[in-house]
Amino acid sequence: MQRDTAIFKLINEELERQRNGIELIASENFTSLQVMEAMGTSLTNKYAEGYPGKRYYGGCEIVDEVEQLAINRIKEVFNCEYANVQPHSGAQANAALMLGILQTGDKILGLDLSMGGHLTHGSPVNFSGKNYHGFFYGVKKDTGLIDYEMLEEKARTEKPKLIVCGASAYSRDIDYARIRKVADEINAFVLCDMAHPAGFIAKGLLSSPFDHCHFVTSTTHKTLRGPRGGIILMKKDFENPMGLKDMKGNLRMMSNVLDMAVFPGTQGGPLMHVIAAKAVAFGELLTEEFTTYITQVQKNAQAMAKAFVVRNYQIISGGTDNHLMLIDLRNKNITGKKAQETLDKAHITLNKNAVPYDDKSPFVTSGIRVGVPAITTRGMKEDDMEKIVALIDKVLMDIDNEATIAGVKDEVKILMQDFPLYPDFK
Numbered sequence: 001m002q003r004d005t006a007i008f009k010l011i012n013e014e015l016e017r018q019r020n021g022i023e024l025i026a027s028e029n030f031t032s033l034q035v036m037e038a039m040g041t042s043l044t045n046k047y048a049e050g051y052p053g054k055r056y057y058g059g060c061e062i063v064d065e066v067e068q069l070a071i072n073r074i075k076e077v078f079n080c081e082y083a084n085v086q087p088h089s090g091a092q093a094n095a096a097l098m099l100g101i102l103q104t105g106d107k108i109l110g111l112d113l114s115m116g117g118h119l120t121h122g123s124p125v126n127f128s129g130k131n132y133h134g135f136f137y138g139v140k141k142d143t144g145l146i147d148y149e150m151l152e153e154k155a156r157t158e159k160p161k162l163i164v165c166g167a168s169a170y171s172r173d174i175d176y177a178r179i180r181k182v183a184d185e186i187n188a189f190v191l192c193d194m195a196h197p198a199g200f201i202a203k204g205l206l207s208s209p210f211d212h213c214h215f216v217t218s219t220t221h222k223t224l225r226g227p228r229g230g231i232i233l234m235k236k237d238f239e240n241p242m243g244l245k246d247m248k249g250n251l252r253m254m255s256n257v258l259d260m261a262v263f264p265g266t267q268g269g270p271l272m273h274v275i276a277a278k279a280v281a282f283g284e285l286l287t288e289e290f291t292t293y294i295t296q297v298q299k300n301a302q303a304m305a306k307a308f309v310v311r312n313y314q315i316i317s318g319g320t321d322n323h324l325m326l327i328d329l330r331n332k333n334i335t336g337k338k339a340q341e342t343l344d345k346a347h348i349t350l351n352k353n354a355v356p357y358d359d360k361s362p363f364v365t366s367g368i369r370v371g372v373p374a375i376t377t378r379g380m381k382e383d384d385m386e387k388i389v390a391l392i393d394k395v396l397m398d399i400d401n402e403a404t405i406a407g408v409k410d411e412v413k414i415l416m417q418d419f420p421l422y423p424d425f426k
Contacts, residue, residue: 019421020413021347022388026196026324026371027168029225030378032284033425035277039227043273051259063272070275073282077202080210080235082255085278086262086270087230090195090219093262094120095127097215097232100261101189101240101254102161104131109154109188110164111146112136115356116316116326118168118193135160139356144317144326145172152182159186165213166193169353169369171305171320173197176212191215197322199223199294199373202285206321210235215258223294223323223373226281229274232258293376297323300372303382307389316355316367324371328355334396336365346395346408348388378419387415 043063049056052064070085087093108128110121115138119126122134135158137151155163163183165174176192183190192209198218200206209216216233220226237255284290305319308327316326329339336352343350355367391408398404
C-alpha cells in the first residue's frame, strides 16, 4: 500500500509547530511518548462493545485486561469506588451522566459560560441546554470569584435536579461543601466537572470534590497529561433514588445506571487504543514524578500571574490557584481576538476568551486565557514565566508592528530549543 505522504507531511509540520512554539492553551498538554505509542497500536482494530467480562463480541479477553487496568489505576489515583473510562471526551462523559440521571426538561444549574463555565453545563447552544432547562450562577463583578450567594438563591428558587460545579476559565479553588449543602436542601445531585484542575486534585493541591459531589467527570488530557478522552467517577456507589430496576426487577445501583448511560446510551464501541493510552497515563499519575510536575505547574502559573500583574494586566480574581489565568485586556485597549491572532504570528499560542461582564461578542471577546501545563511539561520553571510574559507584552504593546512580531518569533524559537519536545521522536 502506498504511503500517504501528504498526511504524514502535515503531521510532521504540526510536530515542528509544537516544538518551535510556546503552547499556552490551558486545555492542552504534551503526553509522554509511551501514551502516544499506546494509541498507535493494534488495539485500534478491536471492537469491544460492553464492559470487561460483558462484551457483545468475542476475542475481547486481552482488551478486557487493558480496560480493567485503566479502571483500577484511576480508582487508585482518586481513591474512589467507581470509574467508567469509556467516554470519548469530557463532553460525552457529561452527556452520558445527564442522560443517566435526568429526564428531558429537567432543570440544571451551572456556572454561566460567559463567566468561565463550560458549554456542557447548560449552554442553550449545547445538548445540555437543548435537552434540559439550564439556569446559571456567575462570579462577583468586584472579585471575579464565584458568587455562592447567587448560586444558593438560584438553587432554592429554581430547585434544579442537578447542580454543576467546575469551569473552563476559572482560576480559583471551589467550595464543594457549600454547594453540596444547598443541594441537599433541595434534593439535587451535584456534579463536579474537574476537567481542568484534575491533576491538582489527584495530588491534593486543590480541594477534592469526591466527599461532597455525587458524581465527578473529567477529561483525561489537560492537567492529567493523558490522551484526549473522558472519565466518570464516583467516590462511593449508591442505590439510585429514581427506582430504576434491572431485568430481574432488582433496584439498579447508580454504577449500573451510569454504565448503561455510556453504553448503549450515548456510545457504541469504546476506543480501546485510547483506553490503553489512558491506562498508561493513569499509571504515570501514581508516580512521584507526576507529583513534582503538577506542583511545578502551580508554581509556574502563580509566577506567570505575578509577571502579568507587574505589567498592569488585569487578571480576573487577581491571581490563580491552578494552572490558568483569565486576563481582561480592556485596559490595554486590545481585543482577545486581536491578541490571539497576533501572538499566533509570533508562535505564542493561547486563546481569546470572554471575561465576566464582557461587552464584546464571544467571537471577539475582551480577554485571553493563558495556561502553563504544556510549557511545564517541557521543563520550564518560574524564571521562564517572566521571559514568556515579557515576550507576550512586547508583542501586545507594539501589536501592529510586523518587525516586532517577527523578532519575537525568532526569540521564541531560540528559547524553546533549550526545552526540547520529543527529541528522539521523528
